[in-house]
Each structure stands twice: as structure tokens, then as C-alpha cells.
Amino acid sequence: MYPDPSSRSAALYERARRVLPDGVSRGTVRVDPYPVYVASGQGAWVTDVDGNRYLDANNNYTAIVLGHADPVVTEAVTRQLGRGSAFSLATEAEVRLAELLCERAGFDRIRFCNSGTEAVMTAVKAARAFTGRTRIAKVEGGYHGAYDHVEVSLDAAGGTWGDPTAPTGVPYAAGTPASVLAETVVLPYNDAEATASLLRTHGHDLAAVVLDTLPSRVGMPEPDRAFLDTVFGVAREVGALVILDEVITFRLGPGGNAARLGLQPDLTTLGKIIGGGFPVGAVAGRAEVMDVFSPLDGARPRLPAGGTFSANSITMVAGLACMEQLDTAAFDRLATMGERVRGGVRAIFAETGFPGQVTGDGSLFRLHPHDRPVRNYRDARHDPAEAAFMARLHRQLLNRGVYLTTYGMGCLSLAMTDVDLGHLLDAVADGLRAELSSATA
Ligand SMILES: Cc1ncc(COP(=O)(O)O)c(C=O)c1O
CATH class of the missing domain: 3.90.1150.10 (Aspartate Aminotransferase, domain 1)
Known part of the structure; x- marks a missing residue:
């Protein structure tokens, strides 16, 4: 016992x-x-x-x-272990997993990293690099990993959380810089009217809205259609991107919850199941936005990004062996x-x-x-x-x-x-x- x-x-x-x-x-x-x-x-x-x-x-x-x-994943990983786990060279497995995910979910491009936290951080930086703006909006209580800006108001509590229609940004970790709070707008989930008003008020300097359509810490409520339409419609109106966090919800269907709900985010963050049990994250989306990672006209990319273990062979073959079975x-x-x-x-x-x-x-x-x-x-x-x-x-x-x-x-x-x-x-x-x-x- x-x-x-x-x-x-x-x-x-x-x-x-x-x-x-x-x-x-x-x-x-x-x-x-x-x-x-x-x-x-x-x-x-x-x-x-x-x-x-x-x-x-x-x-x-x-x-x-x-x-x-899982026997198929175990076999694929065991075979790859005998050939080496991580290289400073690109691999075919990375291309194959990228092809599978892009084809299923309709992404133009995808870039792998090592965790959902890293995926969300990278997506936020990509949105900033694309829009030239710095602030983001996220839902009160929404969990998107350990990146400072998306941790704001993760465990906000009565007394400091403020007006339900304009929640106060509450620090999660001791020592959170005031600048992080100033750069994060907190939205009330499923409140279309309040969300529209907050997005319009702060829209001129918003790079992105980060959204999970089945947020576990928010209680996994069904998302109201009016709320979803407001986030996507007003974000577009004010020139902000929508980052759909599908780190968990990608297990809801072959094209994630975006396909089930008919949503077309600019960027999507992935993690968890796509690594077949190994550490993984990914940012995917429209080519125009994902181009922030590419050198244009021979110049450096707007968002240079490395990562020693990104797209390592073990994760890639495990992810492929898992996703092919789904x-x-x-x-x-x-x-x-x-x-x-x-x-x-x-x-x-x-x-x-x-x-x-x-x-x-x-x-x-x-x-x-x-x-x-x-x-x-x-x-x-x-x-x-x-x-x-x-x-x-x-x-x-x-x-x-x-x-x-x-x-x-x-x-x-x-x-x-x-x-x-x-x-x-x-x-x-x-x-x-x-x-x-x-x-x-
Ligand atoms: C919706 C969502 N986004 C991001 C993350 C962060 O992923 P990781 O734990 O791989 O950093 C999580 C983790 O639970 C999550 O649930």
C-alpha cells in the first residue's frame, strides 16, 4: 500500500x-x-x-x-542505436518524419527541436522575427512549457488575478522580470468579447497569440466557436500571428485539433507523441513565416537557431515508427x-x-x-x-x-x-x- x-x-x-x-x-x-x-x-x-x-x-x-x-519503435531504435545516435550531419530520418507530418497536417515547413518548451519558445521568437513586434498574448492558466513569457499567469490565484475580463499578468517563478509581464497579455479562455477587446487594445505591438484548444490546466473545457473565431479573426485584423500549441492535442487526430476544428494557424508547436517516446519538439507552419529560419539572398536568417540534439537520429526514427502506426x-x-x-x-x-x-x-x-x-x-x-x-x-x-x-x-x-x-x-x-x-x- x-x-x-x-x-x-x-x-x-x-x-x-x-x-x-x-x-x-x-x-x-x-x-x-x-x-x-x-x-x-x-x-x-x-x-x-x-x-x-x-x-x-x-x-x-x-x-x-x-x-x-512498443515493439516496432523498439526495433527501429535498436537498429539505429547500432548506427549511432547523434551526428553533426543531417539524416534521412529527419526528412522522412518532416514529410509525414507536413503531409498529414498541411504544414509547409517544419523544424525539429528537443521539447515542447523549446518548440513554443522558438515559435514565439519566429513570430517576433516575422512581425518585428515583441509582445505575445496567452490564455490565463494555459500551460505551454517553461519559457518565461508563456509561464505568465500559469497558476494565477484569487487576490492577484484581477478582473476576469482583463486578467492581471501574474508571475509564475520568483524573479520573473517585470519586462516579461509587460510583454505578455493575458486572455480569459472562452470569453470572446473580452478577448476581442484585449487583442484590439494591445494589437499594434502583438507578435502572436499562443493558444491551446484543449488546455489541461484550464480544465480541458470545450472551446467555444465564437472564442476561436475571435482569436483567429482579431489576430489577423491586428497583424499578429496565431501559434497553435498542439503539443498535447496532436494526439486528437491525424491533422491535430486544428484539422478537426477547421483552424488555420500561422505556426503550430508539436512535441510529445511525435518523438515516439523520446525527447522532441517541433515548430511548423506557413512557408512565409517559417522562412525566418532561412538565409534570404545570402544574408543570415532573421532567426538563427541551432540545437545540438535537434532532430537526433534516435528521436527521428522513433517518431517515424510511432507516427506511421497512427x-x-x-x-x-x-x-x-x-x-x-x-x-x-x-x-x-x-x-x-x-x-x-x-x-x-x-x-x-x-x-x-x-x-x-x-x-x-x-x-x-x-x-x-x-x-x-x-x-x-x-x-x-x-x-x-x-x-x-x-x-x-x-x-x-x-x-x-x-x-x-x-x-x-x-x-x-x-x-x-x-x-x-x-x-x-
Ligand atoms: C500544451 C503544452 N505545451 C508545451 C508543453 C511543454 O512541453 P515539454 O514538457 O516537452 O517541454 C507542454 C507540456 O506538458 C504542454 O502540455
């Missing part, structure tokens, strides 16, 4: 804290009182160093789509699985009388421990009691062999069977019942 002070995971964490600040290299693996240390993953399941097995409904925060140790039938199956899970959890909430709700799309879902309508970050943000409830539910699921995120976001993989989905739903039902009965005891 978790937590167990005599477990190998607990002991590893003790050692880890002596050499890693807070014992980890990424806050997202932290679970209180200690992270679970994984020994291996196979398909839909992971096994920890104490021999406990969990159905992986987190999938490395949505990066794993085929399941762990045909239309695979995306359809992920969507059907997601509907089953969201519907199943809704039924559990109804049966238990728990006033929770589920949002999400395709293979992604988010559980909310309340029934107020979720349209934006302020609706979705957990108060301390809700955050504590979700942490307890996470532990209930852990002890029933399911690994979710601590804040209730879940993600399915193609390796999951119907039996696995049943296991996930049984764990939610039993875990919720246990939590509810301990609350009334």
Missing part, C-alpha cells in the same frame, strides 16, 4: 533528496510523500521498483500513445476509448451521487471534484479542499493499480484493452466510494 516507508521507492527518494533538489528532476513526478520509482513499462502497464503494477493512465503526461516499449483507425479507436472512459466516470459520479464532472476529448480526460460549469481557468482551478480531495483520490487509484496525474488529468494509450479500461473504471468507482465513506465516517 502507498505510502509505505519501508518500500524501495521511499528509500530511493531519501537518497534522491541528497543529490537532487526536492529529490527529482521534474516537479511533475512528485507525489506526496514520495514519488513512485518505475522499474519497467510494457504496453499499458508499468511496474515499480517494489513490484507493484499500475495501469498507466498518465502516459508520461500524454507523450506515450502506443504504450510502453492511422485514422488508430485515432478513431483512441476517441472511442476516451468516450467510454468519460461516459463511465460520469455514470460512476451519478451512481455515487458525487457532484463531480469529466471534461476532455479523444484519448484525454480530466476529472473535476465539483459541479460548477468549467469554461475557463478560474472555473477549473481547485480550491485547497478540492486539491486535497484530488490528492486523496490519486492515492486511492494508486492503491488500486492505476496511475493518473495528481490533478485528475488522464490519458489513454492504444495498448489499453477493454479489460484495462474496465480496470480503470472499477478503480475510479471503488476509490471514490472508499474516499466518500471515509469522509462520512
Whole structure:
């Protein structure tokens, strides 16, 4: 049972804290009182160093789509490992993955890097280089990685977040320069009228609007059509670019969520699934904008960009082996699985009388421990009691062999069977019942 002070995971964490600040290299693996240390993953399941097995409904925060140790990806990577992992020369695998992604999603050009953070940072710099403007706009609560400007108002809270129709830019990290706040306009998700007004007010010096159409920290609400049309229409009107962050949503369909929603962004940022389980990021888009990376008329590019491990051979062959398996039938199956899970959890909430709700799309879902309508970050943000409830539910699921995120976001993989989905739903039902009965005891 978790937590167990005599477990190998607990002991590893003790050692880890002596050499890693807070014992980890990424806050997202932290679970209180200690992270679970994984020994291996196979398909839909992971096994920890104490021999406990969990159905992986987190999938490395949505990066794993085929399941762990997929045989085709493993074979491609193993073959490439014998030929070398990273070179100061270009590779055919890079060209092949670029061709596949451009063909599927309608990008003119794509450039690879090593993470979603780097992709978003590079896209913002590309928009600046293209427009000659410096400011950006982003949605309150929207997560786009660790680049300073897109971190603004990531975890804004009541007291400092200001007017809901003109949110105050709140620093995320201590020491955020005031200039970063001044260069970032914060938009309220799904509020078309307020967004139009903010974009028009700041439009003359906006380089880009950065947008995710299923933002996990904003609660994964469905995007209002009027809001999407406003972002795209007013951005165009004021001469700003739209950067669609599809680092997560690219798992929703062969052309990402842009194709499903009929959106035509200037730039798109990618990451997670396109690396087949290896570190990756990419910026893609219209040729005219992507030309900021190319030397024009023999001059230096407007945006020079290197990257020692960008498009390294291992990531490229893994990404290709993964993306080639994601045909239309695979995306359809992920969507059907997601509907089953969201519907199943809704039924559990109804049966238990728990006033929770589920949002999400395709293979992604988010559980909310309340029934107020979720349209934006302020609706979705957990108060301390809700955050504590979700942490307890996470532990209930852990002890029933399911690994979710601590804040209730879940993600399915193609390796999951119907039996696995049943296991996930049984764990939610039993875990919720246990939590509810301990609350009334
Ligand atoms: C929408 C979105 N953009 C960007 C990122 C950053 O990606 P990475 O963690 O690869 O830097 C994430 C990571 O979760 C994300 O969810």
C-alpha cells in the first residue's frame, strides 16, 4: 500500500533528496510523500521498483500513445542505436518524419527541436522575427512549457488575478522580470468579447497569440466557436500571428485539433507523441513565416537557431515508427476509448451521487471534484479542499493499480484493452466510494 516507508521507492527518494533538489528532476513526478520509482513499462502497464503494477493512465503526461516499449519503435531504435545516435550531419530520418507530418497536417515547413518548451519558445521568437513586434498574448492558466513569457499567469490565484475580463499578468517563478509581464497579455479562455477587446487594445505591438484548444490546466473545457473565431479573426485584423500549441492535442487526430476544428494557424508547436517516446519538439507552419529560419539572398536568417540534439537520429526514427502506426483507425479507436472512459466516470459520479464532472476529448480526460460549469481557468482551478480531495483520490487509484496525474488529468494509450479500461473504471468507482465513506465516517 502507498505510502509505505519501508518500500524501495521511499528509500530511493531519501537518497534522491541528497543529490537532487526536492529529490527529482521534474516537479511533475512528485507525489506526496514520495514519488513512485518505475522499474519497467510494457504496453499499458508499468511496474515499480517494489513490484507493484499500475495501469498507466498518465502516459508520461500524454507523450506515450502506443504504450510502453512498443515493439516496432523498439526495433527501429535498436537498429539505429547500432548506427549511432547523434551526428553533426543531417539524416534521412529527419526528412522522412518532416514529410509525414507536413503531409498529414498541411504544414509547409517544419523544424525539429528537443521539447515542447523549446518548440513554443522558438515559435514565439519566429513570430517576433516575422512581425518585428515583441509582445505575445496567452490564455490565463494555459500551460505551454517553461519559457518565461508563456509561464505568465500559469497558476494565477484569487487576490492577484484581477478582473476576469482583463486578467492581471501574474508571475509564475520568483524573479520573473517585470519586462516579461509587460510583454505578455493575458486572455480569459472562452470569453470572446473580452478577448476581442484585449487583442484590439494591445494589437499594434502583438507578435502572436499562443493558444491551446484543449488546455489541461484550464480544465480541458470545450472551446467555444465564437472564442476561436475571435482569436483567429482579431489576430489577423491586428497583424499578429496565431501559434497553435498542439503539443498535447496532436494526439486528437491525424491533422491535430486544428484539422478537426477547421483552424488555420500561422505556426503550430508539436512535441510529445511525435518523438515516439523520446525527447522532441517541433515548430511548423506557413512557408512565409517559417522562412525566418532561412538565409534570404545570402544574408543570415532573421532567426538563427541551432540545437545540438535537434532532430537526433534516435528521436527521428522513433517518431517515424510511432507516427506511421497512427492511422485514422488508430485515432478513431483512441476517441472511442476516451468516450467510454468519460461516459463511465460520469455514470460512476451519478451512481455515487458525487457532484463531480469529466471534461476532455479523444484519448484525454480530466476529472473535476465539483459541479460548477468549467469554461475557463478560474472555473477549473481547485480550491485547497478540492486539491486535497484530488490528492486523496490519486492515492486511492494508486492503491488500486492505476496511475493518473495528481490533478485528475488522464490519458489513454492504444495498448489499453477493454479489460484495462474496465480496470480503470472499477478503480475510479471503488476509490471514490472508499474516499466518500471515509469522509462520512
Ligand atoms: C500544451 C503544452 N505545451 C508545451 C508543453 C511543454 O512541453 P515539454 O514538457 O516537452 O517541454 C507542454 C507540456 O506538458 C504542454 O502540455
